[in-house]
Amino acid sequence: MLITFEGIDGAGKSTQIKQLAGYLSSQDREVLVLREPGDTEVAEKIRTILLDSKGEISPIGELLLFSASRAELVQEVIVPAIAVGKTVILDRFFDSTTAYQGYGRGIDLTLLQSIICISTCGIIPDITFYLDIEPEEALRRKFSKTSIPLSFESEELDRMERSGAEFYRNVRRGYHEIISHNKARFVTINALQPVAAIHRQIITILEERFPV
Ligand SMILES: Nc1ncnc2c1ncn2[C@@H]1O[C@H](COP(=O)(O)OP(=O)(O)OP(=O)(O)O)[C@@H](O)[C@H]1O
Ligand SMILES: [Mg+2]
Structure with missing residues (x-):
């Protein structure tokens, strides 16, 4: 699963x-x-390039780096784990590419689809939980344990996070668009609820849809 x-x-x-x-x-x-x-060893190196780089990365370069990292993870780890019956929980998968590189960076969605298909070997999640929150509130959370002033330009943020408020509004709109085309797979959760309430909601839905 x-x-x-x-x-x-x-x-x-x-x-x-x-x-x-x-x-x-x-x-x-x-x-x-x-x-x-x-x-994976290679994917972690790609993560460093994508998130820690100080300079610019072109939108297509970014797309291909994320996709290369995904291809490594799918082939080396995800496919073998599912084959032996493990439950795999993934913190982001190809929907992030559609939302961030498609709706955020403006790369053509049809082109994205082909690259996603190649990098995932066609694997589709059984269920996807989407945590919905406004960009400003998400930023506030990131800074909640520090005294650093709130800013999308802050040095404290990674390269993706420094893309700014307008970018994040487009990404969020992108997620809403993706969900409207994939209603059966997605569960939208109001991320403003307390942690325990969200957890209970997730468990309830999983037990309903996938009884043991
Ligand atoms: N439901 C919640 N209510 C309030 N604060 C929360 C809630 N869930 C998480 N947080 C806090 O918000 C911050 C971000 O949470 P978390 O790291 O889980 O987000 P994330 O989606 O994994 O972010 P990233 O994409 O950057 O990895 C953390 O400080 C976390 O403790
Ligand atoms: Mg995280």
């Missing part, structure tokens, strides 16, 4: 994935948590 989490940076994906992985493990399921980009 493949479960993916989507949403803009700071929406609460990693927080929920940690909770869900703990819950599923306590149910004696073999769980593997992975994040994109990363989680």
